Amino acid sequence: MVQKISRKIYFSKTFLAQKNEGNLKSGAFSTFENQYFQQYRTKIAVFFALFALIQPISGIVTMRIKLGGPNDSCAKYTKKGNEFLKITHARILQEENHMIVGNLMCTPKTFDEAKLWYTLICDGVTAPSMQYYFLIAVTTRKQMLSGPIDYRYNEKVMGLVKNRFLDAENLKDQKFDHEQHLYIKEVVIDGHFKK
Template sequence: MLKNHVLIGFFVIIFFTKSFVFSAPVKMTIEFHRNDGECGKYIKRGMDFLEIKYARLLQYIGGKEDNVQQIAGNVVCRPVKFEGVKMDFKCDGQKGTEKMKYNLILAVTAKKQMLSGQINYRYNDTSMGLFKNKYLDVDKLDSEVFQPDQHISIKRIDIRGLKSVNLKMDFGDCQGEYPKRLIADHGIYMSSARSGIPYWWTRAYFDPVQMGEAMGWWDKLQD
């Protein structure tokens, strides 16, 4: 199964922070690649087998060290409408009061039986439902085989209603940074980017839920 074998580690430090006001509603739209285009061989049946349970926008400010940022905005978005290649989300939470650095997290799970990998992130069955639906039962997984057309690939994301800026995240070609723009399995995925290069996805250990936590990360390549 195609996977991005980069894990993000997080650690949590609790800080006292001032309150942030959530005023105007935040809305998000995800546009997927079409399954009849050049990405079709990867995503033809992706949305039949995988679903986005929620997205989390983290806004943060820099800490004393470059790899530590204090979370100053935490907005959760849940899907409300899916039509064509676009999925609309309604968001709620606390957003920062000024322009800040940000990352977007996606929580992806299986919606029907498929070949699934191990859980390598902080898991919540209430959200993901893999055990409730028995998708990880050994006897069921033994009969599954890898299907190359069961990926999700996102083309762009538009987030509106933040305090100072609307975010437009371009993920470019589904084959760029291969296979980091293809979501192949359940998990927590964080947006990553370099200057001048469209976004891609990095597998994460967990997504913080509290304001005032600090986020730290490092890349760890897996064999």
């Protein structure tokens, strides 16, 4: 592939040099140039046509997460969950032959407060032959008892330091509240493959 491209560039430079010296008629140069650019345009058109065909087949991957409500079996532990916690992002891990071969990042697009549904858009495509695992990341909406942050903490996403949720002064009077949990009732992954 590299040799063909370099030859075309070499020939076009040769034709340019000959044209500038007056050794080549302008008609011959234009014919070569037209053929070269016609092939180039055809290759680009084929590439975009294939890309346009592939995109709808694979589709955009979305993840929808339904939270438990006040009348669910876990309501005793989740009454204040949505008030104190929110989902920041999720990951879909694609597994094949006991190995993680894909990792899609999903970011929240909408949250329906009435129905307690998060809709997240993911940054890749799925394949039907793979198994899936998912991880969901949450952060606090307001001050609550929080433990130490782990090594994967991302301040830009979590905002615990910026909002002073981890300050000793703010934490010293905090008590554990068993009602501040999220109940993930359902996860639906839509795209090329549903599960």
